[in-house]
Amino acid sequence: MPTINFEGQDFVCGEDETVLECMTRSGMLIPSSCQSGTCQTCVIRALEGTPPPGSQNGLKDTLKQQNYFLACICKPEEDMTIGLSLVSPRNTVNVIEKDALNESVVRLRLEKPDGFSYKSGQFINLVRTSDDLTRSYSLASTPDDDFLELHIKRVPDGKMSCWVFDTLQVADEVAFFGPAGDCFYVPGKPDQPLLLVGTGTGLAPLYGILRDVLVQGHTGPVHLFHASLAAPGLYLEQSLRDFATQYEHFTYTPCVLHGDTPEGGQQGNIADIPARELGSLSGYRVFLCGDPPIVNALRQKSFLAGVSMQDIFSDPFVFAAQDG
Amino acid sequence: MSTVYEQLGGDAAINAAVDVFYRKVLADHYVNRFFEGVDMEKQAAKQKGFLTMVTGGPNNYTGKDMREGHKHLVAMGLNDAHVDHILCHLRSTLAELGVAQDLIDTVISVAESTRDDVLDR
Structure with a gap:
C-alpha cells in the first residue's frame, strides 16, 4: 500500500482509500467540500511521485503539469510526497545588466544559477540581501536564455522599485526564491490561436x-x-x-x-x-x-x-x- | 436506470455545460449583478457542482449548502424572478447541448426543488 508523506510525516494509504480520506483519518485536515472531484477545494500538489491522471480531472493544463491533483478522488498508485508548494532554495546572484526600457521601467538581467529551471511566464521573489525586503517580479526571459530578466516599474515611494532604480548597480548581489506561478504556455495544440x-x-x-x-x-x-x-x-x-x-x-x-x-x-x-x-x-x-x-x-x-x-x-x- | 449525468457523458460533458451556462448567466443583465466581483474560477467550480447535482452526478451538496451559499444574495434582493432566469438559462444550455426534452424536464425539476433553499424560505 502506498505511503503518503505530508509535512514530514508518513501515512499509509489503505486499500481503496483516497488521499483525503487517509489524511482525514490521521487527523490531518485538508480543506475539502464536495468530496467528489468537482469543487476543487482540496487541490494539492505531488512534490514527489505522480498522481493518477484521473485525480487531475478538470484541472487546468498548467496545474496538471505541476502535478497538482484533487485529494478527494486520488487513490494513489505509488508513494507520494504531497504539500501545497515546493520549498525553493534561496539563490544569490549578481546583476549582470541594468538599463532603462522607458522613463519608468528598468530591465534587470541577473545571472541564472546552475540547474535553475522555470517556465516562461512564471515569477520569482526578489530579495534585497541587506534586509530581506522581498517582492515578486515576473520573468521576461525564456529558459533558453542564459540570464534571468525582470522588468521593474518604478512605484512612487515603492521600497524595492526605488532601490532598484536609484541604488542597485551592475555586479551587485541580490537573492531570489522561486519560481512560482501557473500562467505559462503548455506545449500542444500548436494551431490554437x-x-x-x-x-x-x-x-x-x-x-x-x-x-x-x-x-x-x-x-x-x-x-x-x-x-x-x-x-x-x-x-x-x-x-x-x-x-x-x-x-x-x-x-x-x-x-x-x-x-x-x-x-x-x-x-x-x-x-x-x-x-x-x-x-x-x-x-x-x-x-x-x-x-x-x-x-x-x-x-x-x-x-x-x-x-x-x-x-x-x-x-x-x-x-x-x-x-x- | 442511469442518471442524466451518465447519459450526458459524465464529467467532460459537465465541463462543457458549465462554460455555456455560465456565459449565458454573465451575459444576462437581469441577473449578472449577483456575479460581480466574484472569482470566476471558483464560481465555475460551484456551477459545476450545481450542474453535477441537478443531473444526478456524484456530489455531496445539501439543501443547507444551497441556503448558506445564497444568503448574501437574498440580502442583495435575489428573488423568484432571478431564479426563473437561471432555470431558463439552464434549460437552453441543455437544449443547445442536444439533451432530450424529457431529460431536460427531469433536470429542471431537480433544480426547481432547490428554489426555497436558494431563496432562504
Whole structure:
C-alpha cells in the first residue's frame, strides 16, 4: 500500500482509500467540500511521485503539469510526497545588466544559477540581501536564455522599485526564491490561436511566453496587445515590431487609454479592445497579466467572447500595501 | 436506470455545460449583478457542482449548502424572478447541448426543488 508523506510525516494509504480520506483519518485536515472531484477545494500538489491522471480531472493544463491533483478522488498508485508548494532554495546572484526600457521601467538581467529551471511566464521573489525586503517580479526571459530578466516599474515611494532604480548597480548581489506561478504556455495544440494581453510591466511574462511560443513552433495566430495609459508607458515596441515582421502569424498592437496612438495601435479601454478587434474568441487560449481590475475585466470579456474557462491563464499583479 | 449525468457523458460533458451556462448567466443583465466581483474560477467550480447535482452526478451538496451559499444574495434582493432566469438559462444550455426534452424536464425539476433553499424560505 502506498505511503503518503505530508509535512514530514508518513501515512499509509489503505486499500481503496483516497488521499483525503487517509489524511482525514490521521487527523490531518485538508480543506475539502464536495468530496467528489468537482469543487476543487482540496487541490494539492505531488512534490514527489505522480498522481493518477484521473485525480487531475478538470484541472487546468498548467496545474496538471505541476502535478497538482484533487485529494478527494486520488487513490494513489505509488508513494507520494504531497504539500501545497515546493520549498525553493534561496539563490544569490549578481546583476549582470541594468538599463532603462522607458522613463519608468528598468530591465534587470541577473545571472541564472546552475540547474535553475522555470517556465516562461512564471515569477520569482526578489530579495534585497541587506534586509530581506522581498517582492515578486515576473520573468521576461525564456529558459533558453542564459540570464534571468525582470522588468521593474518604478512605484512612487515603492521600497524595492526605488532601490532598484536609484541604488542597485551592475555586479551587485541580490537573492531570489522561486519560481512560482501557473500562467505559462503548455506545449500542444500548436494551431490554437493565442491572445496575450498585458498592461504596463504585465508585458514581462508575456514577452517570455511570446518568445517561447515562437521558438517552440506554434503555428496558430498569436496576437499581443500591450496597453498603457499613454504612449510613453509602452516599451520594447521596436523589438515587438521586429518579431511581427519576422513572424507572419504574430501581430503586435500597442494600446493607449488616451493621447497619441502609436502606429498600428489602438486607443480605448484595453478590456474592450481584443474582442473588438478579433471578434469571436471561441477556441482561443488567453494569457492576461498586469493590473488586477483590468485582468479581471479582461477575463470576463474574454470568456463572454467565447474563450473556454480552462483556456484562460492570468497573473494579476498585486502590489504591497502603500508600497511596490 | 442511469442518471442524466451518465447519459450526458459524465464529467467532460459537465465541463462543457458549465462554460455555456455560465456565459449565458454573465451575459444576462437581469441577473449578472449577483456575479460581480466574484472569482470566476471558483464560481465555475460551484456551477459545476450545481450542474453535477441537478443531473444526478456524484456530489455531496445539501439543501443547507444551497441556503448558506445564497444568503448574501437574498440580502442583495435575489428573488423568484432571478431564479426563473437561471432555470431558463439552464434549460437552453441543455437544449443547445442536444439533451432530450424529457431529460431536460427531469433536470429542471431537480433544480426547481432547490428554489426555497436558494431563496432562504
